[in-house]
Amino acid sequence: MLLEDREKVLVLFSGGIDSTTLLYLAKKYFKEVYALSFDYGQRHRVELKYAKEIAKELKVKEHIVVEIPHYKLIKGSALLDESLEIPKEEYKDEPPVTTVPARNLVFLSIASSFADAYSIKTIGIGVHALDVPYPDCRPEFISAIESAINCSSLLTAREKVRVRVWAPFLGMTKKDIVKIGRELGIDYSKTYSCYMGTEPPCGECPTCKQREEALKA
Numbered sequence: 001m002l003l004e005d006r007e008k009v010l011v012l013f014s015g016g017i018d019s020t021t022l023l024y025l026a027k028k029y030f031k032e033v034y035a036l037s038f039d040y041g042q043r044h045r046v047e048l049k050y051a052k053e054i055a056k057e058l059k060v061k062e063h064i065v066v067e068i069p070h071y072k073l074i075k076g077s078a079l080l081d082e083s084l085e086i087p088k089e090e091y092k093d094e095p096p097v098t099t100v101p102a103r104n105l106v107f108l109s110i111a112s113s114f115a116d117a118y119s120i121k122t123i124g125i126g127v128h129a130l131d132v133p134y135p136d137c138r139p140e141f142i143s144a145i146e147s148a149i150n151c152s153s154l155l156t157a158r159e160k161v162r163v164r165v166w167a168p169f170l171g172m173t174k175k176d177i178v179k180i181g182r183e184l185g186i187d188y189s190k191t192y193s194c195y196m197g198t199e200p201p202c203g204e205c206p207t208c209k210q211r212e213e214a215l216k217a
């Protein structure tokens with residue numbers, strides 16, 4: 001893994017399998033780890049409770065939770081609107097109804113504000129190959145947003161350094177991620193993935209199925 005800077009990292013962290021694995025990887029590679037979670041009106045906002053516990057247990061330097069209010073004005077996403085049904089079938093190639101418009105664009109923009117304010121040169125995100133139906137999880141988005149962040153970054157302007165968007169799971173499946181996580185000793189029962197937001201998880205939504213498949217591998 002090519003990482004020029006190993007001082008500080010800010011990880012986008014939902015409390016699910018992917019971002020939890022990334023947070024553990026970050027603890028292994030970086031001196032100071034910050035976690036950033038979002039309360040954006042997601043129907044599964046119970047995930048934040050799991051995220052807080054994991055962040056505490058991992059002793060991250062700081063766990064920042066940001067509220068994003070504008071998503072309550074956005075219609076048409078089953079992750080934001082409980083009157084819409086979460087599909088039971090797996091995602092195809094098209095962006096699914098669970099897409100939250102421009103979510104990673106918004107998340108990474110907010111992350112870049114904190115990166116500037118905290119002098120953090122690496123922003124971690126756990127997107128992977130099974131996320132590609134979501135346009136803002138694709139490799140071309142990740143490299144484009146990295147360029148955009150560097151065009152607007154104070155750190156880049158002042159210190160002539162490059163801010164990295166660290167997405168080590170691009171091209172990997174969830175099974176690959178779980179394999180890495182098991183080597184890192186992660187207890188995945190402490191993570192949460194269900195899009196329905198129920199406790200216990202519904203076991204039927206696409207994320208529950210993906211999760212089950214990856215964990216039994």
Ligand SMILES: [Zn+2]
Pocket residue numbers: 193194195196197201202203204205206207208
């Ligand atoms: Zn579920």
